Amino acid sequence: MKNLALYSTLLLITLSSFAQLEVTLYGDVNDSTLIKRKQSMEEKGWTVQIRPEDSRGDDSGDQEFINRWTNKKLPAFELTDMNGKNLSNDDLKGKMVHINFWSVTCKPCIEEFPELNELKNKYGDEVIFLAIAPESDKKVNKVLKKHALEYRSFANAELFFEELGIDGYPKNLFIKEDGTIEKIIDGTHYKIEQVDDKATMVPDNFQYYDKVLDKMTNAGI
Template identity: 30%
Template sequence: MFFRNKMTLQQNENRNRILCAHLICALTSLMLIGFCANLVGAAPVKAVYKYQEIKAISKSLKKQKKHEDLEKLVEKSAEFVEVHPEYKRVDEVYYLLGNALVQLERVQEGITVFEEAIKKYPEARYVERFLLDLGLAHDKLGNHDAANSAYQKLIDHPKYGSRSQAKLAKKVLEQDRTERKGELPRPPGANMSPRAWIGKPALDFQVMDLKGEALSLKDLRGQVVLLDFWATWCGPCIAEMPNVKKTYAKYKDQKFQIIGISLDRSAEPLEAYIKKEELGWLHYWDKSRKVSTMYKVRGIPATFLIDGEGVIRKTNLRGHALEHAVADLVKENLASVAGKKRM
């Protein structure tokens, strides 16, 4: 009897041990599954942070190109494309990597990166940039045949052959091979200094203003006109706006007019800002860059002060210099108008 009871107790203990072992295994499995799930979830999050870091470096380089920042961009981008080859924007990182290498004069390395990216991601959205920059890199090294091949692939591409990068490739191919140094051809006057406009007749344009009314510089002949190229997203433009408003309020009844030429991406923020700030002068949304291209505007704010005869007298005026220049020209123009009346 005692022996039987003892056996029962041992069996119960063994059963409990087995149950505990199974329970521990189950809990351990759950913990491992959770840990693995966290690892899988953490990878994309880490990729996002790394991508944002790379974009921040690229953005700072647009403001000021520093050798150490280019080196950092190469290091971060090279690591990213190796660790995160499936990331949705890895093609962009490849482009930034190749472009930075070319800027560092490590051109052959840049070529290798572009070729690798084209091979790995033939349908990526950055393929058109890969092909164009690959051609420019080959031209930089004097490998014009290889460059021609890259340009032609872009021009013949079923998806990107009609887009802006392909058009640039065509312009490059129109150049003499001996003149191709790995840079895009600049349009005539692209390097024209704003001061070079002084003393030249202002270029006329005929457009529709924001109110849907015809707007022509020629129709304002006899008045002093300030062409003001700006945008609501441009910090320096907004900072300068109080000076522009003050100058307009002071001279608007003395044959002085302003034409604000906006480079905003859409009309909505422009119209909202004009209404909020009560900007009472003429406004044109240059969505097609028609007028800004005519005046070779490469940065904003940009201003052109035009006299009553339609001649550009001053450019890039800001702060007190703007009001003083307008005051002098308004005075000169009114005297000229009065003199003509006496005649």
């Protein structure tokens, strides 16, 4: 089995009814296999770039968003979870928090649910885990009934998304105890498992999220 690393970011096109998928393949930029894979994906309408393997995990798609919010605090907010309980900034004071911003229209978001659950199971009560979507309770609940997510979940957050400037998913924010955003990971990492010349894209996010939370919990950031 041959594994190739791939990073994808789902971008929502303004004033358009469809989304464009941009991906980055990691490895030797002169590798003939990667070049062929790039050409094959571009023929299917993807936007593809090849980057060195040692840069994998260091970048994220929406750099403008990342630069705007890294080391900043979230604006004041109050949301209601799927069980009718309210949450505001004050409830998160002195706690480490992982917020997953997702959408019911985002397939990569839903595909990473099992890895988010694995993260929640590993860190338990050490970290507050929140999943926030802009759509209605009805639409969010429909997805969650089919795809289990152990995070505390919120719907109807469209105005909060707009205030933050979120227009692509997923976005994962890791927040320190003092309320500042330590790390933002935008998009979804995949690995391509290739067997008998047939490639299958498999989500590969846990290691990146785990690295951030391990640093935060062990270093007491």
